[in-house]
Amino acid sequence: MDTMVPDNTDRIVQVENLGKRFNGLVAVDSISFTVRAGECFGLLGPNGAGKTSTIRMLYGFSPPSTGTIRVLGLDVATQWRQIRSRIGVCQQENTLDPDLTVFQNLLIFAGYFRIPRSLASERAEELLRFFALEKKREATVGELSGGLARRLTLARALINDPELIILDEPTTGLDPQSRHLLWERLHTLRARGKTFILTTHYMEEAAQLCDRLVIIDHGRILVEGTPARLIEEHVGRSIIETAGPEQEALRGFLHDHAVDYDELTDRLIIYNNGDTAIERAIREDFCGRQCIFRSATLEDVFLRLTGRELRE
Amino acid sequence: MTVFNNLSWRFLTVWQRNLVVCRKIWKVNFLVPLLEPVLYVLAFGLGFQGLIKEVHYAGHSLAHTQFMAPALIAISIMYTSFFETTYSSFVRMYYQKTFDGMMTTPLSLEEIILAEIVWSATRAAAAALIMTLVLGLFGLVAFPQGLLILPLAFLGGLVFGAVGIFFTGVTPSIDMFNLPVFLFITPMFLFSGTFFPVAGLPAWGQYAAFLFPLYHLVELTRFCCLGLMEAGPLISFAYLICFSLLFIALGLLAMRRRLIK
Numbered sequence: 001m002d003t004m005v006p007d008n009t010d011r012i013v014q015v016e017n018l019g020k021r022f023n024g025l026v027a028v029d030s031i032s033f034t035v036r037a038g039e040c041f042g043l044l045g046p047n048g049a050g051k052t053s054t055i056r057m058l059y060g061f062s063p064p065s066t067g068t069i070r071v072l073g074l075d076v077a078t079q080w081r082q083i084r085s086r087i088g089v090c091q092q093e094n095t096l097d098p099d100l101t102v103f104q105n106l107l108i109f110a111g112y113f114r115i116p117r118s119l120a121s122e123r124a125e126e127l128l129r130f131f132a133l134e135k136k137r138e139a140t141v142g143e144l145s146g147g148l149a150r151r152l153t154l155a156r157a158l159i160n161d162p163e164l165i166i167l168d169e170p171t172t173g174l175d176p177q178s179r180h181l182l183w184e185r186l187h188t189l190r191a192r193g194k195t196f197i198l199t200t201h202y203m204e205e206a207a208q209l210c211d212r213l214v215i216i217d218h219g220r221i222l223v224e225g226t227p228a229r230l231i232e233e234h235v236g237r238s239i240i241e242t243a244g245p246e247q248e249a250l251r252g253f254l255h256d257h258a259v260d261y262d263e264l265t266d267r268l269i270i271y272n273n274g275d276t277a278i279e280r281a282i283r284e285d286f287c288g289r290q291c292i293f294r295s296a297t298l299e300d301v302f303l304r305l306t307g308r309e310l311r312e
Numbered sequence: 313m314t315v316f317n318n319l320s321w322r323f324l325t326v327w328q329r330n331l332v333v334c335r336k337i338w339k340v341n342f343l344v345p346l347l348e349p350v351l352y353v354l355a356f357g358l359g360f361q362g363l364i365k366e367v368h369y370a371g372h373s374l375a376h377t378q379f380m381a382p383a384l385i386a387i388s389i390m391y392t393s394f395f396e397t398t399y400s401s402f403v404r405m406y407y408q409k410t411f412d413g414m415m416t417t418p419l420s421l422e423e424i425i426l427a428e429i430v431w432s433a434t435r436a437a438a439a440a441l442i443m444t445l446v447l448g449l450f451g452l453v454a455f456p457q458g459l460l461i462l463p464l465a466f467l468g469g470l471v472f473g474a475v476g477i478f479f480t481g482v483t484p485s486i487d488m489f490n491l492p493v494f495l496f497i498t499p500m501f502l503f504s505g506t507f508f509p510v511a512g513l514p515a516w517g518q519y520a521a522f523l524f525p526l527y528h529l530v531e532l533t534r535f536c537c538l539g540l541m542e543a544g545p546l547i548s549f550a551y552l553i554c555f556s557l558l559f560i561a562l563g564l565l566a567m568r569r570r571l572i573k
Contacts, residue, residue, distance in 0.1 A: 059416060062572060082418075091413070093409055095413030095416075096413065097408070104332065109417065111329070112325050114325065
């Protein structure tokens with residue numbers, strides 16, 4: 001995948017040794033990454049990993065404790081105004097203006113960017129169509145369902161025709177229909193050359209949308225790469241999940257053959273990396289009751305790297 | 313200082329947002345300044361008629377309603393702007409997250425907050441204008457100098473709007489606004505030469521009143537309505553200007569401390 005992006009393209013975002021402390025607590029611990037023009041870059045991590053803190057520093061909402069951020073070649077610390085006029089931010093929380101209608105939300109927001117009125121209403125109309133919101137034009141924000149509110153939030157983030165779009169958990173809490181509609185729209189926007197930074201808890205979403213991603217935990221970057229490469233490197237190609245009473249014997253077998261596995265309360269997750277001989281042996285000797293043979297996913301990578309224990 | 317570097321005319325776009333929202337419910341918003349003075353004048357005019365013959369103020373004898381009417385306008389300026397930047401701004405900031413959304417645009421926090429203060433002053437001026445016209449119908453305001461209340465109300469709105477936003481910046485929850493209302497607004501409402509002249513107070517009370525911004529606002533509205541005042545108009549005017557500048561700066565700092573983490 002990496003080779004698809006030419007080396008000489010602009011670096012839209014350059015983050016170096018970025019750190020953030022809140023009252024002695026380290027939220028972000030010296031992370032560095034770059035985002036190239038036209039790519040979709042994913043920031044993944046469990047709750048409290050430092051994703052939103054990073055995002056907030058990216059658009060100049062919160063000042064970094066250490067490190068530097070350059071967006072579109074400009075320094076966030078001093079040129080945040082120019083940066084914000086050229087990027088779109090879709091925040092995690094619903095920050096739509098509940099005192100205004102759907103259409104006014106777009107129009108008034110355009111005013112904050114000082115977009116001329118005629119151009120603003122032209123863009124607002126276009127965005128209502130793009131996100132299938134025309135019927136809700138005169139509705140107030142309170143009347144919108146979660147999916148509609150999210151679409152409007154994204155529409156609003158696009159009102160200034162941004163070059164870079166930052167999405168902080170854009171599909172959390174949405175039904176599958178809304179999620180797929182959003183994904184489809186994001187694909188369309190990517191085809192138009194927009195650059196994206198995305199945080200999400202849905203690994204399927206990250207695998208589908210992101211060209212490249214980092215997994216963060218405890219404020220540090222654990223790994224970086226394309227979804228395919230990360231899967232290959234950290235969990236291999238295939239996975240066997242077993243449950244049942246023969247686990248003791250199976251563990252012995254796995255040890256003898258030096259196969260990696262994780263132990264859960266009543267299951268084993270075996271990273272057999274496409275080894276068909278191992279797979280056949282397990283299928284024949286240890287799959288008394290339940291065995292699932294499946295390909296590895298980004299979720300396996302995520303859980304393997306960040307652990308399975310609850311965060312909150 | 314970031315507080316001042318971050319200010320530009322762009323704040324007017326947020327002011328405009330508040331205007332658009334206000335226009336949706338303007339009828340309700342302006343019913344209060346329209347009816348309130350009528351109720352006060354009726355209540356005090358009829359109720360106190362037999363009790364208070366006249367009020368001695370600045371070397372003149374005035375009917376009590378005549379004395380009180382300008383103060384009603386000043387009180388309305390205080391309440392309109394103070395409640396706008398406390399309860400209403402708190403709702404926008406905390407519950408609606410409106411400021412968070414604005415902070416993704418080229419607006420600075422300082423511009424957003426300044427717009428809130430200027431907006432509260434605008435509402436105060438609109439309410440004061442309506443009250444002035446209504447009280448004018450009762451013959452309690454002299455025109456055309458009574459119209460000077462419009463810019464004066466804007467200044468008064470800046471004063472109390474800025475104080476309000478300062479409290480919004482330091483108040484942990486919306487219920488806690490009772491405290492500044494009880495400790496700051498209510499004493500001023502009663503002891504700023506509003507319903508009786510401060511000359512009737514003991515000396516320490518008069519000094520205290522002289523520190524109240526509402527006292528100076530009442531003095532100036534009375535000057536606009538009747539051409540009379542005890543203090544000097546320039547002193548009162550300068551006091552209000554200084555008070556507003558001080559609290560605009562404090563309000564911006566308090567909000568930055570609260571919101572930028």
